[in-house]
Amino acid sequence: MATAGSARITALCDVYNLRLLVFLFCNCHGAKAKMNSENFSISEKIVSASYIRQGLQARRSHEQLIRLLLEQGKCPEEGWSESTVELFLNELAVMDSNNFLGNCGVGEREGRVASSLVARRHYRLIHGIGRSGDIAAIQPKAAGSSLLNKLTNSVVLDVLRMAGVRSTSSCFVVPMATGMSLTLCFLTLRHRRPKARYIIWPRIDQKSCFKAMVTAGFEPVVVENLLEGDELRTDLEAVERKIQELGAESVLCVHSTTSCFAPRVPDRLEELSVMCAKYDIPHIVNNAYGVQSSKCMHLIQQGARAGRIDAFVQSLDKNFMVPVGGAIIAGFSEPFIQEISRMYPGRASASPSLDVLITLLTLGANGYKKLLKERKEMYTHLAKEVRKLAEGHGERLLNTTHNPISLAMSLDSLEVRNPDAVTQLGSMMFTRQVSGARVVPLGGEQVIGGHTFRGFMSHSESYPCPYLNVASAIGITHGDVALCMRRLDKCLRSLRKGVGPEEAGPEDTCTEPSLVE
Ligand SMILES: *Cc1c(COP(=O)(O)O)cnc(C)c1O
Numbered sequence: 435m436a437t438a439g440s441a442r443i444t445a446l447c448d449v450y451n452l453r454l455l456v457f458l459f460c461n462c463h464g465a466k467a468k469m470n471s472e473n474f475s476i477s478e479k480i481v482s483a484s485y486i487r488q489g490l491q492a493r494r495s496h497e498q499l500i501r502l503l504l505e506q507g508k509c510p511e512e513g514w515s516e517s518t519v520e521l522f523l524n525e526l527a528v529m530d531s532n533n534f535l536g537n538c539g540v541g542e543r544e545g546r547v548a549s550s551l552v553a554r555r556h557y558r559l560i561h562g563i564g565r566s567g568d569i570a571a572i573q574p575k576a577a578g579s580s581l582l583n584k585l586t587n588s589v590v591l592d593v594l595r596m597a598g599v600r601s602t603s604s605c606f607v608v609p610m611a612t613g614m615s616l617t618l619c620f621l622t623l624r625h626r627r628p629k630a631r632y633i634i635w636p637r638i639d640q641k642s643c644f645k646a647m648v649t650a651g652f653e654p655v656v657v658e659n660l661l662e663g664d665e666l667r668t669d670l671e672a673v674e675r676k677i678q679e680l681g682a683e684s685v686l687c688v689h690s691t692t693s694c695f696a697p698r699v700p701d702r703l704e705e706l707s708v709m710c711a712k713y714d715i716p717h718i719v720n721n722a723y724g725v726q727s728s729k730c731m732h733l734i735q736q737g738a739r740a741g742r743i744d745a746f747v748q749s750l751d752k753n754f755m756v757p758v759g760g761a762i763i764a765g766f767s768e769p770f771i772q773e774i775s776r777m778y779p780g781r782a783s784a785s786p787s788l789d790v791l792i793t794l795l796t797l798g799a800n801g802y803k804k805l806l807k808e809r810k811e812m813y814t815h816l817a818k819e820v821r822k823l824a825e826g827h828g829e830r831l832l833n834t835t836h837n838p839i840s841l842a843m844s845l846d847s848l849e850v851r852n853p854d855a856v857t858q859l860g861s862m863m864f865t866r867q868v869s870g871a872r873v874v875p876l877g878g879e880q881v882i883g884g885h886t887f888r889g890f891m892s893h894s895e896s897y898p899c900p901y902l903n904v905a906s907a908i909g910i911t912h913g914d915v916a917l918c919m920r921r922l923d924k925c926l927r928s929l930r931k932g933v934g935p936e937e938a939g940p941e942d943t944c945t946e947p948s949l950v951e
Protein backbone atom coordinates (compact mmCIF):
# COMPACT_ATOMS: atom_id res chain seq x y z
CA MET A 435 0.00 0.00 0.00
CA ALA A 436 1.26 3.47 -0.79
CA THR A 437 1.51 6.01 1.97
CA ALA A 438 -1.28 8.54 2.23
CA GLY A 439 1.21 11.25 1.20
CA SER A 440 2.31 9.70 -2.07
CA ALA A 441 -1.27 8.73 -2.91
CA ARG A 442 -2.25 12.37 -2.47
CA ILE A 443 0.54 13.55 -4.74
CA THR A 444 -0.34 11.14 -7.52
CA ALA A 445 -4.00 12.03 -7.10
CA LEU A 446 -3.00 15.66 -7.57
CA CYS A 447 -1.02 14.77 -10.69
CA ASP A 448 -4.11 13.23 -12.18
CA VAL A 449 -6.18 16.27 -11.31
CA TYR A 450 -3.44 18.35 -12.91
CA ASN A 451 -3.69 16.28 -16.10
CA LEU A 452 -7.38 16.90 -16.17
CA ARG A 453 -6.83 20.62 -15.56
CA LEU A 454 -4.43 20.76 -18.50
CA LEU A 455 -7.10 19.34 -20.72
CA VAL A 456 -9.72 21.66 -19.29
CA PHE A 457 -7.37 24.51 -20.15
CA LEU A 458 -6.98 23.17 -23.66
CA PHE A 459 -10.69 22.69 -24.03
CA CYS A 460 -11.59 26.09 -22.66
CA ASN A 461 -9.09 27.78 -24.97
CA CYS A 462 -10.62 26.24 -28.07
CA HIS A 463 -13.92 26.86 -26.53
CA GLY A 464 -13.11 30.49 -25.82
CA ALA A 465 -12.06 31.03 -29.43
CA LYS A 466 -15.21 29.36 -30.58
CA ALA A 467 -17.39 31.42 -28.28
CA LYS A 468 -15.81 34.57 -29.73
CA MET A 469 -16.45 33.31 -33.22
CA ASN A 470 -19.99 32.57 -32.20
CA SER A 471 -20.56 36.02 -30.80
CA GLU A 472 -19.34 37.46 -34.11
CA ASN A 473 -21.78 35.21 -35.87
CA PHE A 474 -24.46 36.21 -33.45
CA SER A 475 -23.98 39.90 -34.20
CA ILE A 476 -24.18 39.07 -37.91
CA SER A 477 -27.28 37.03 -37.15
CA GLU A 478 -28.84 40.01 -35.45
CA LYS A 479 -29.02 41.68 -38.82
CA ILE A 480 -31.09 38.80 -40.12
CA VAL A 481 -33.34 37.97 -37.16
CA SER A 482 -34.49 40.32 -34.40
CA ALA A 483 -31.71 41.02 -31.89
CA SER A 484 -33.78 40.06 -28.84
CA TYR A 485 -34.49 36.60 -30.28
CA ILE A 486 -30.83 36.10 -31.04
CA ARG A 487 -29.87 37.11 -27.49
CA GLN A 488 -32.34 34.60 -26.12
CA GLY A 489 -30.81 31.92 -28.30
CA LEU A 490 -27.36 32.85 -27.06
CA GLN A 491 -28.50 32.53 -23.46
CA ALA A 492 -30.03 29.15 -24.14
CA ARG A 493 -26.74 27.98 -25.53
CA ARG A 494 -24.91 29.34 -22.49
CA SER A 495 -27.02 27.28 -20.13
CA HIS A 496 -25.86 24.10 -21.90
CA GLU A 497 -22.30 25.39 -21.74
CA GLN A 498 -22.59 26.09 -18.01
CA LEU A 499 -23.34 22.43 -17.37
CA ILE A 500 -20.40 21.35 -19.49
CA ARG A 501 -18.08 23.76 -17.67
CA LEU A 502 -19.17 22.42 -14.30
CA LEU A 503 -18.38 18.87 -15.44
CA LEU A 504 -14.95 19.92 -16.69
CA GLU A 505 -14.14 21.80 -13.50
CA GLN A 506 -15.31 19.17 -11.03
CA GLY A 507 -14.96 15.91 -12.93
CA LYS A 508 -17.99 14.60 -11.05
CA CYS A 509 -21.27 13.05 -12.04
CA PRO A 510 -23.79 15.95 -12.29
CA GLU A 511 -26.52 15.84 -9.63
CA GLU A 512 -29.31 16.17 -12.18
CA GLY A 513 -29.18 14.31 -15.47
CA TRP A 514 -28.48 16.26 -18.66
CA SER A 515 -30.83 16.51 -21.59
CA GLU A 516 -29.82 14.66 -24.74
CA SER A 517 -29.16 17.96 -26.50
CA THR A 518 -26.56 18.96 -23.88
CA VAL A 519 -24.91 15.54 -24.14
CA GLU A 520 -24.79 15.74 -27.93
CA LEU A 521 -23.46 19.29 -27.92
CA PHE A 522 -20.72 18.18 -25.54
CA LEU A 523 -19.80 15.10 -27.58
CA ASN A 524 -19.69 17.09 -30.80
CA GLU A 525 -17.38 19.62 -29.20
CA LEU A 526 -15.10 16.79 -28.05
CA ALA A 527 -15.10 15.23 -31.51
CA VAL A 528 -14.06 18.41 -33.34
CA MET A 529 -10.94 18.47 -31.16
CA ASP A 530 -9.74 15.13 -32.60
CA SER A 531 -7.41 15.35 -35.60
CA ASN A 532 -9.58 13.16 -37.82
CA ASN A 533 -12.16 15.97 -37.72
CA PHE A 534 -9.73 18.85 -38.32
CA LEU A 535 -10.86 20.57 -41.49
CA GLY A 536 -7.34 20.98 -42.85
CA ASN A 537 -5.96 17.64 -41.75
CA CYS A 538 -3.94 15.45 -44.10
CA GLY A 539 -3.00 12.04 -42.74
CA VAL A 540 -0.09 10.00 -44.01
CA GLY A 541 0.22 7.50 -41.16
CA GLU A 542 -1.05 3.94 -40.85
CA ARG A 543 -3.74 4.87 -38.35
CA GLU A 544 -5.50 8.06 -39.27
CA GLY A 545 -8.99 7.63 -37.91
CA ARG A 546 -10.53 6.99 -41.33
CA VAL A 547 -13.94 5.35 -41.23
CA ALA A 548 -15.60 4.07 -44.41
CA SER A 549 -19.17 4.03 -43.16
CA SER A 550 -20.76 7.25 -41.97
CA LEU A 551 -23.17 5.12 -39.94
CA VAL A 552 -20.19 3.77 -38.01
CA ALA A 553 -18.75 7.28 -37.60
CA ARG A 554 -22.05 8.52 -36.17
CA ARG A 555 -22.37 5.49 -33.89
CA HIS A 556 -19.16 6.71 -32.23
CA TYR A 557 -19.96 10.44 -32.37
CA ARG A 558 -16.92 10.72 -34.70
CA LEU A 559 -14.61 9.88 -31.81
CA ILE A 560 -12.47 7.44 -33.77
CA HIS A 561 -9.07 7.38 -32.06
CA GLY A 562 -9.94 5.17 -29.10
CA ILE A 563 -8.16 5.71 -25.81
CA GLY A 564 -4.56 5.42 -24.64
CA ARG A 565 -1.24 5.23 -26.44
CA SER A 566 0.96 2.28 -27.27
CA GLY A 567 2.27 2.01 -23.73
CA ASP A 568 -0.60 2.91 -21.45
CA ILE A 569 -4.37 2.85 -21.67
CA ALA A 570 -4.56 5.97 -19.46
CA ALA A 571 -2.10 8.06 -21.50
CA ILE A 572 -3.13 11.14 -23.42
CA GLN A 573 -3.23 10.78 -27.20
CA PRO A 574 -1.72 13.86 -28.91
CA LYS A 575 -3.73 13.30 -32.08
CA ALA A 576 -6.95 13.19 -30.14
CA ALA A 577 -7.48 15.81 -27.45
CA GLY A 578 -11.22 15.15 -27.47
CA SER A 579 -10.95 11.37 -27.02
CA SER A 580 -8.30 11.85 -24.33
CA LEU A 581 -10.55 14.25 -22.48
CA LEU A 582 -13.41 11.77 -22.80
CA ASN A 583 -11.24 9.06 -21.26
CA LYS A 584 -10.05 11.17 -18.32
CA LEU A 585 -13.52 12.52 -17.63
CA THR A 586 -15.12 9.08 -17.75
CA ASN A 587 -12.64 7.69 -15.23
CA SER A 588 -13.18 10.68 -12.99
CA VAL A 589 -17.01 10.48 -13.16
CA VAL A 590 -16.94 6.71 -12.59
CA LEU A 591 -14.69 7.21 -9.55
CA ASP A 592 -17.21 9.67 -8.16
CA VAL A 593 -20.01 7.13 -8.66
CA LEU A 594 -18.08 4.26 -7.00
CA ARG A 595 -17.52 6.47 -3.97
CA MET A 596 -21.14 7.55 -3.94
CA ALA A 597 -22.24 3.91 -4.16
CA GLY A 598 -20.41 3.09 -0.94
CA VAL A 599 -16.67 2.58 -1.38
CA ARG A 600 -15.85 6.06 -0.08
CA SER A 601 -12.10 5.60 0.09
CA THR A 602 -11.55 4.37 -3.50
CA SER A 603 -8.56 6.40 -4.61
CA SER A 604 -8.39 5.54 -8.28
CA CYS A 605 -10.07 3.59 -11.06
CA PHE A 606 -10.20 3.20 -14.82
CA VAL A 607 -12.56 1.79 -17.42
CA VAL A 608 -11.16 -1.10 -19.46
CA PRO A 609 -12.82 -2.21 -22.71
CA MET A 610 -12.91 -5.86 -21.61
CA ALA A 611 -15.56 -7.72 -19.64
CA THR A 612 -15.01 -8.68 -16.01
CA GLY A 613 -13.18 -11.98 -16.53
CA MET A 614 -10.46 -10.52 -18.76
CA SER A 615 -10.13 -7.51 -16.45
CA LEU A 616 -9.45 -9.87 -13.54
CA THR A 617 -6.82 -11.57 -15.71
CA LEU A 618 -5.13 -8.19 -16.23
CA CYS A 619 -4.99 -7.69 -12.44
CA PHE A 620 -3.41 -11.13 -11.89
CA LEU A 621 -0.83 -10.53 -14.64
CA THR A 622 0.13 -7.23 -13.00
CA LEU A 623 0.67 -8.95 -9.65
CA ARG A 624 2.92 -11.51 -11.30
CA HIS A 625 5.72 -8.95 -11.63
CA ARG A 626 5.49 -8.18 -7.94
CA ARG A 627 5.48 -11.81 -6.84
CA PRO A 628 7.76 -13.81 -9.17
CA LYS A 629 7.65 -16.94 -6.98
CA ALA A 630 3.87 -17.17 -6.83
CA ARG A 631 2.01 -19.98 -8.61
CA TYR A 632 -1.33 -20.23 -6.81
CA ILE A 633 -4.45 -18.15 -6.42
CA ILE A 634 -6.63 -18.96 -3.42
CA TRP A 635 -10.28 -18.79 -4.42
CA PRO A 636 -13.33 -19.44 -2.27
CA ARG A 637 -15.46 -21.44 -4.66
CA ILE A 638 -18.07 -19.67 -6.82
CA ASP A 639 -19.54 -21.58 -9.73
CA GLN A 640 -19.12 -19.03 -12.47
CA LYS A 641 -16.86 -19.96 -15.36
CA SER A 642 -15.35 -16.60 -16.38
CA CYS A 643 -13.86 -15.81 -13.00
CA PHE A 644 -12.32 -19.30 -12.80
CA LYS A 645 -10.92 -19.03 -16.33
CA ALA A 646 -9.56 -15.56 -15.51
CA MET A 647 -7.03 -17.26 -13.21
CA VAL A 648 -6.18 -20.09 -15.59
CA THR A 649 -5.71 -17.71 -18.55
CA ALA A 650 -3.29 -15.63 -16.48
CA GLY A 651 -1.22 -18.80 -16.00
CA PHE A 652 -1.98 -19.52 -12.35
CA GLU A 653 -3.28 -22.56 -10.57
CA PRO A 654 -6.55 -21.89 -8.76
CA VAL A 655 -6.74 -23.39 -5.28
CA VAL A 656 -10.45 -23.98 -4.76
CA VAL A 657 -11.64 -23.57 -1.17
CA GLU A 658 -15.05 -25.18 -0.60
CA ASN A 659 -17.71 -23.13 1.18
CA LEU A 660 -19.29 -23.86 4.56
CA LEU A 661 -23.01 -24.60 4.83
CA GLU A 662 -24.51 -22.37 7.54
CA GLY A 663 -28.28 -22.74 7.68
CA ASP A 664 -29.25 -22.46 4.03
CA GLU A 665 -26.28 -20.22 3.19
CA LEU A 666 -22.91 -21.11 1.69
CA ARG A 667 -20.25 -18.95 3.32
CA THR A 668 -16.47 -18.48 3.20
CA ASP A 669 -14.52 -21.12 5.13
CA LEU A 670 -11.96 -18.79 6.69
CA GLU A 671 -10.06 -21.52 8.50
CA ALA A 672 -9.65 -23.48 5.28
CA VAL A 673 -8.32 -20.37 3.51
CA GLU A 674 -5.78 -19.79 6.27
CA ARG A 675 -4.75 -23.46 6.27
CA LYS A 676 -4.11 -23.25 2.51
CA ILE A 677 -1.95 -20.14 2.94
CA GLN A 678 0.14 -21.88 5.59
CA GLU A 679 0.34 -25.11 3.62
CA LEU A 680 1.48 -23.46 0.37
CA GLY A 681 3.60 -20.73 1.96
CA ALA A 682 2.58 -17.09 1.61
CA GLU A 683 5.08 -16.27 -1.10
CA SER A 684 3.89 -18.97 -3.47
CA VAL A 685 0.40 -17.45 -3.30
CA LEU A 686 -0.21 -14.72 -5.89
CA CYS A 687 -3.33 -13.45 -4.17
CA VAL A 688 -6.65 -14.29 -2.58
CA HIS A 689 -9.44 -13.88 -5.14
CA SER A 690 -12.75 -13.27 -3.38
CA THR A 691 -16.28 -12.53 -4.62
CA THR A 692 -19.10 -10.26 -3.50
CA SER A 693 -22.03 -10.60 -5.93
CA CYS A 694 -23.06 -14.21 -6.54
CA PHE A 695 -26.04 -16.55 -6.95
CA ALA A 696 -27.83 -17.57 -3.75
CA PRO A 697 -27.52 -19.72 -1.66
CA ARG A 698 -23.89 -18.62 -1.82
CA VAL A 699 -23.52 -15.25 -0.13
CA PRO A 700 -20.81 -12.60 -0.49
CA ASP A 701 -17.44 -13.67 0.93
CA ARG A 702 -16.42 -12.62 4.43
CA LEU A 703 -14.42 -9.74 2.99
CA GLU A 704 -13.37 -8.09 6.21
CA GLU A 705 -11.86 -11.25 7.69
CA LEU A 706 -10.23 -12.18 4.35
CA SER A 707 -8.76 -8.67 4.06
CA VAL A 708 -7.33 -8.87 7.57
CA MET A 709 -5.84 -12.29 6.76
CA CYS A 710 -4.26 -10.94 3.54
CA ALA A 711 -2.69 -8.07 5.51
CA LYS A 712 -1.41 -10.49 8.14
CA TYR A 713 0.32 -12.76 5.60
CA ASP A 714 1.23 -9.91 3.22
CA ILE A 715 -0.71 -11.45 0.34
CA PRO A 716 -2.52 -9.31 -2.27
CA HIS A 717 -6.30 -9.43 -2.37
CA ILE A 718 -8.37 -9.03 -5.56
CA VAL A 719 -12.17 -8.77 -5.25
CA ASN A 720 -14.58 -9.83 -7.99
CA ASN A 721 -17.42 -7.34 -7.56
CA ALA A 722 -19.06 -8.27 -10.90
CA TYR A 723 -22.55 -6.86 -10.21
CA GLY A 724 -21.92 -5.51 -6.73
CA VAL A 725 -21.95 -1.75 -7.46
CA GLN A 726 -25.75 -1.88 -7.50
CA SER A 727 -25.86 -3.17 -3.91
CA SER A 728 -24.91 -0.94 -0.99
CA LYS A 729 -24.20 -4.13 1.01
CA CYS A 730 -21.54 -5.40 -1.43
CA MET A 731 -19.97 -1.93 -1.61
CA HIS A 732 -19.98 -1.64 2.18
CA LEU A 733 -18.16 -4.98 2.46
CA ILE A 734 -15.40 -3.67 0.18
CA GLN A 735 -15.14 -0.41 2.11
CA GLN A 736 -14.87 -2.28 5.42
CA GLY A 737 -12.38 -4.78 4.03
CA ALA A 738 -10.10 -2.01 2.79
CA ARG A 739 -10.37 -0.18 6.10
CA ALA A 740 -9.65 -3.20 8.29
CA GLY A 741 -7.17 -5.05 6.12
CA ARG A 742 -5.99 -5.30 2.54
CA ILE A 743 -7.78 -5.03 -0.80
CA ASP A 744 -5.54 -4.30 -3.79
CA ALA A 745 -8.18 -4.03 -6.49
CA PHE A 746 -11.87 -4.64 -7.03
CA VAL A 747 -13.36 -5.27 -10.44
CA GLN A 748 -16.92 -4.64 -11.65
CA SER A 749 -18.85 -5.02 -14.85
CA LEU A 750 -20.15 -1.97 -16.73
CA ASP A 751 -23.16 -3.70 -18.26
CA LYS A 752 -24.35 -5.40 -15.09
CA ASN A 753 -24.18 -2.23 -12.99
CA PHE A 754 -24.82 0.65 -15.39
CA MET A 755 -27.24 -0.70 -17.98
CA VAL A 756 -24.94 -0.33 -21.01
CA PRO A 757 -24.01 -2.91 -23.69
CA VAL A 758 -21.58 -5.68 -22.69
CA GLY A 759 -17.92 -4.86 -23.25
CA GLY A 760 -16.39 -2.97 -20.36
CA ALA A 761 -15.36 -3.18 -16.72
CA ILE A 762 -13.99 -0.88 -14.05
CA ILE A 763 -10.78 -1.75 -12.22
CA ALA A 764 -10.61 0.21 -8.97
CA GLY A 765 -8.49 0.29 -5.85
CA PHE A 766 -7.06 2.14 -2.90
CA SER A 767 -3.50 2.69 -4.08
CA GLU A 768 -3.09 4.94 -7.07
CA PRO A 769 0.35 3.56 -8.07
CA PHE A 770 -0.98 -0.01 -8.17
CA ILE A 771 -4.02 0.92 -10.27
CA GLN A 772 -1.67 2.80 -12.62
CA GLU A 773 0.54 -0.25 -12.82
CA ILE A 774 -2.47 -2.29 -13.98
CA SER A 775 -3.39 0.31 -16.61
CA ARG A 776 0.19 0.25 -17.89
CA MET A 777 0.01 -3.54 -18.31
CA TYR A 778 -2.58 -3.08 -21.05
CA PRO A 779 -0.68 -3.37 -24.32
CA GLY A 780 -1.59 -0.69 -26.82
CA ARG A 781 -4.61 1.39 -27.50
CA ALA A 782 -8.16 0.43 -26.69
CA SER A 783 -11.73 0.98 -27.78
CA ALA A 784 -13.37 4.09 -26.38
CA SER A 785 -16.89 2.67 -26.82
CA PRO A 786 -17.40 1.32 -23.28
CA SER A 787 -16.13 4.62 -21.83
CA LEU A 788 -18.38 6.62 -24.14
CA ASP A 789 -21.42 4.47 -23.29
CA VAL A 790 -20.99 4.74 -19.55
CA LEU A 791 -20.23 8.48 -19.69
CA ILE A 792 -23.35 9.19 -21.77
CA THR A 793 -25.39 7.03 -19.39
CA LEU A 794 -24.15 8.71 -16.21
CA LEU A 795 -24.52 12.23 -17.66
CA THR A 796 -28.07 11.38 -18.74
CA LEU A 797 -29.07 9.77 -15.43
CA GLY A 798 -27.19 12.17 -13.19
CA ALA A 799 -26.25 11.13 -9.66
CA ASN A 800 -29.89 11.44 -8.60
CA GLY A 801 -31.12 9.23 -11.42
CA TYR A 802 -28.58 6.51 -10.60
CA LYS A 803 -29.39 6.66 -6.88
CA LYS A 804 -33.07 6.31 -7.74
CA LEU A 805 -32.35 3.17 -9.76
CA LEU A 806 -30.39 1.74 -6.81
CA LYS A 807 -33.22 2.51 -4.40
CA GLU A 808 -35.82 0.94 -6.71
CA ARG A 809 -33.68 -2.16 -7.10
CA LYS A 810 -33.49 -2.61 -3.33
CA GLU A 811 -37.26 -2.23 -3.00
CA MET A 812 -37.79 -4.74 -5.80
CA TYR A 813 -35.59 -7.24 -3.95
CA THR A 814 -37.97 -7.14 -0.98
CA HIS A 815 -40.97 -7.42 -3.29
CA LEU A 816 -39.44 -10.30 -5.24
CA ALA A 817 -38.58 -12.15 -2.02
CA LYS A 818 -42.17 -11.79 -0.81
CA GLU A 819 -43.58 -13.05 -4.12
CA VAL A 820 -41.19 -16.01 -4.33
CA ARG A 821 -41.99 -16.98 -0.74
CA LYS A 822 -45.73 -16.90 -1.50
CA LEU A 823 -45.31 -18.98 -4.65
CA ALA A 824 -42.98 -21.45 -2.96
CA GLU A 825 -45.34 -22.04 -0.08
CA GLY A 826 -48.20 -22.64 -2.50
CA HIS A 827 -46.20 -25.48 -4.05
CA GLY A 828 -44.87 -27.10 -0.88
CA GLU A 829 -41.45 -25.49 -1.33
CA ARG A 830 -39.70 -22.67 0.51
CA LEU A 831 -37.71 -19.55 -0.08
CA LEU A 832 -34.22 -20.41 1.13
CA ASN A 833 -33.07 -18.20 3.99
CA THR A 834 -30.10 -16.42 2.39
CA THR A 835 -30.39 -13.00 4.02
CA HIS A 836 -26.71 -12.17 3.43
CA ASN A 837 -27.22 -12.19 -0.33
CA PRO A 838 -28.60 -8.76 -1.28
CA ILE A 839 -29.39 -9.48 -4.97
CA SER A 840 -30.07 -13.15 -5.71
CA LEU A 841 -32.78 -15.40 -4.21
CA ALA A 842 -33.28 -19.16 -4.26
CA MET A 843 -36.41 -21.28 -3.95
CA SER A 844 -36.15 -24.97 -3.08
CA LEU A 845 -37.39 -27.59 -5.57
CA ASP A 846 -37.36 -30.48 -3.09
CA SER A 847 -40.92 -31.72 -3.29
CA LEU A 848 -40.92 -31.33 -7.06
CA GLU A 849 -37.94 -33.66 -7.30
CA VAL A 850 -39.37 -36.19 -4.85
CA ARG A 851 -42.48 -36.52 -7.01
CA ASN A 852 -40.69 -36.62 -10.35
CA PRO A 853 -36.88 -36.85 -10.58
CA ASP A 854 -36.79 -35.35 -14.10
CA ALA A 855 -39.01 -32.43 -13.21
CA VAL A 856 -36.21 -30.15 -12.07
CA THR A 857 -34.39 -30.17 -15.41
CA GLN A 858 -37.73 -30.03 -17.24
CA LEU A 859 -38.59 -26.88 -15.31
CA GLY A 860 -35.46 -25.24 -16.66
CA SER A 861 -36.41 -25.87 -20.28
CA MET A 862 -40.06 -24.94 -19.71
CA MET A 863 -39.05 -21.58 -18.25
CA PHE A 864 -36.76 -21.03 -21.20
CA THR A 865 -39.47 -21.71 -23.81
CA ARG A 866 -41.78 -19.40 -21.88
CA GLN A 867 -39.29 -16.60 -22.35
CA VAL A 868 -38.35 -16.27 -18.70
CA SER A 869 -34.71 -15.31 -18.98
CA GLY A 870 -32.25 -15.31 -16.10
CA ALA A 871 -34.16 -17.77 -13.92
CA ARG A 872 -31.67 -20.54 -13.26
CA VAL A 873 -32.57 -24.08 -12.26
CA VAL A 874 -29.90 -25.94 -10.32
CA PRO A 875 -30.34 -29.72 -10.12
CA LEU A 876 -28.30 -31.85 -7.72
CA GLY A 877 -25.22 -33.76 -8.73
CA GLY A 878 -24.04 -31.85 -11.79
CA GLU A 879 -20.36 -32.28 -12.60
CA GLN A 880 -18.14 -30.18 -14.81
CA VAL A 881 -14.46 -30.05 -15.68
CA ILE A 882 -13.11 -26.54 -16.25
CA GLY A 883 -9.44 -25.91 -16.92
CA GLY A 884 -8.56 -29.36 -15.61
CA HIS A 885 -10.43 -28.94 -12.33
CA THR A 886 -13.47 -31.11 -11.62
CA PHE A 887 -16.34 -29.34 -9.91
CA ARG A 888 -18.74 -31.74 -8.19
CA GLY A 889 -22.20 -30.28 -7.72
CA PHE A 890 -21.41 -27.72 -10.38
CA MET A 891 -23.61 -24.59 -10.39
CA SER A 892 -24.45 -24.94 -6.71
CA HIS A 893 -21.09 -23.63 -5.32
CA SER A 894 -20.86 -26.79 -3.24
CA GLU A 895 -20.07 -30.49 -3.63
CA SER A 896 -23.26 -31.50 -1.86
CA TYR A 897 -25.90 -28.83 -1.44
CA PRO A 898 -28.91 -30.42 0.32
CA CYS A 899 -31.61 -29.56 -2.26
CA PRO A 900 -32.16 -28.56 -5.88
CA TYR A 901 -33.38 -24.99 -6.33
CA LEU A 902 -34.29 -22.16 -8.64
CA ASN A 903 -32.58 -18.73 -8.71
CA VAL A 904 -34.00 -15.35 -9.53
CA ALA A 905 -32.29 -11.99 -9.07
CA SER A 906 -33.37 -8.44 -8.39
CA ALA A 907 -30.88 -6.66 -10.62
CA ILE A 908 -30.81 -2.97 -11.55
CA GLY A 909 -33.65 -2.04 -13.88
CA ILE A 910 -36.01 -4.89 -12.91
CA THR A 911 -39.70 -3.85 -12.90
CA HIS A 912 -42.90 -4.93 -11.12
CA GLY A 913 -44.03 -6.22 -14.52
CA ASP A 914 -40.99 -8.52 -14.76
CA VAL A 915 -41.74 -9.98 -11.34
CA ALA A 916 -45.48 -10.42 -11.89
CA LEU A 917 -45.05 -12.14 -15.26
CA CYS A 918 -42.25 -14.38 -14.04
CA MET A 919 -44.28 -15.49 -11.02
CA ARG A 920 -47.32 -16.25 -13.21
CA ARG A 921 -45.32 -18.31 -15.67
CA LEU A 922 -43.39 -20.09 -12.94
CA ASP A 923 -46.65 -20.93 -11.19
CA LYS A 924 -48.08 -22.43 -14.39
CA CYS A 925 -44.94 -24.48 -15.02
CA LEU A 926 -44.90 -25.84 -11.47
CA ARG A 927 -48.60 -26.74 -11.66
CA SER A 928 -48.27 -28.61 -14.91
CA LEU A 929 -45.17 -30.45 -13.65
CA ARG A 930 -47.04 -31.53 -10.53
CA LYS A 931 -49.77 -32.94 -12.74
CA GLY A 932 -47.00 -34.92 -14.37
CA VAL A 933 -47.33 -33.09 -17.65
CA GLY A 934 -43.99 -32.49 -19.35
CA PRO A 935 -43.26 -29.54 -21.58
CA GLU A 936 -44.20 -31.36 -24.79
CA GLU A 937 -47.49 -32.82 -23.62
CA ALA A 938 -48.74 -29.66 -21.98
CA GLY A 939 -52.17 -28.56 -23.18
CA PRO A 940 -52.67 -25.20 -24.88
CA GLU A 941 -53.75 -23.51 -21.65
CA ASP A 942 -50.49 -24.61 -20.05
CA THR A 943 -48.11 -23.42 -22.72
CA CYS A 944 -46.98 -19.89 -23.22
CA THR A 945 -50.25 -18.11 -23.98
CA GLU A 946 -49.64 -14.71 -22.44
CA PRO A 947 -50.81 -12.32 -25.12
CA SER A 948 -47.91 -9.93 -24.69
CA LEU A 949 -44.97 -9.01 -22.52
CA VAL A 950 -46.54 -5.70 -21.54
CA GLU A 951 -48.41 -5.73 -18.24
C1 LIG B 1 -20.51 -11.74 -14.74
C2 LIG B 1 -19.61 -12.36 -13.79
C3 LIG B 1 -18.25 -12.52 -14.05
C4 LIG B 1 -17.59 -12.07 -15.32
O1 LIG B 1 -18.14 -12.47 -16.48
P1 LIG B 1 -17.76 -11.68 -17.82
O2 LIG B 1 -18.52 -12.39 -18.84
O3 LIG B 1 -16.30 -11.77 -17.98
O4 LIG B 1 -18.22 -10.27 -17.59
C5 LIG B 1 -17.45 -13.07 -13.09
N1 LIG B 1 -17.96 -13.46 -11.92
C6 LIG B 1 -19.26 -13.31 -11.62
C7 LIG B 1 -19.74 -13.75 -10.28
C8 LIG B 1 -20.13 -12.77 -12.53
O5 LIG B 1 -21.42 -12.61 -12.22
Ligand SMILES: *[C@@H]1O[C@H](CO)[C@@H](O)[C@H](O)[C@H]1NC(C)=O
Pocket residue numbers: 469470472473
Ligand atom coordinates in the same frame (compact mmCIF):
# COMPACT_ATOMS: atom_id res chain seq x y z
C1 LIG C 1 -19.03 32.22 -37.93
O1 LIG C 1 -18.40 33.37 -38.41
C2 LIG C 1 -17.18 33.17 -39.10
C3 LIG C 1 -16.61 34.49 -39.43
O2 LIG C 1 -16.44 35.22 -38.28
C4 LIG C 1 -17.44 32.30 -40.30
O3 LIG C 1 -16.24 32.08 -41.01
C5 LIG C 1 -18.04 31.00 -39.86
O4 LIG C 1 -18.37 30.21 -40.96
C6 LIG C 1 -19.25 31.19 -38.97
N1 LIG C 1 -19.61 29.93 -38.35
C7 LIG C 1 -20.83 29.46 -38.26
C8 LIG C 1 -20.99 28.16 -37.54
O5 LIG C 1 -21.77 30.03 -38.71
Ligand SMILES: *[C@@H]1O[C@H](CO)[C@@H](O)[C@H](O)[C@H]1NC(C)=O
Pocket residue numbers: 663833834835
Ligand atom coordinates in the same frame (compact mmCIF):
# COMPACT_ATOMS: atom_id res chain seq x y z
C1 LIG D 1 -32.55 -16.71 8.61
O1 LIG D 1 -31.19 -16.84 8.98
C2 LIG D 1 -30.73 -15.85 9.89
C3 LIG D 1 -29.27 -16.12 10.15
O2 LIG D 1 -28.55 -16.08 8.97
C4 LIG D 1 -31.53 -15.92 11.17
O3 LIG D 1 -31.13 -14.91 12.04
C5 LIG D 1 -33.02 -15.77 10.86
O4 LIG D 1 -33.79 -15.96 12.03
C6 LIG D 1 -33.45 -16.79 9.81
N1 LIG D 1 -34.82 -16.54 9.41
C7 LIG D 1 -35.74 -17.51 9.27
C8 LIG D 1 -37.09 -17.08 8.85
O5 LIG D 1 -35.48 -18.68 9.47
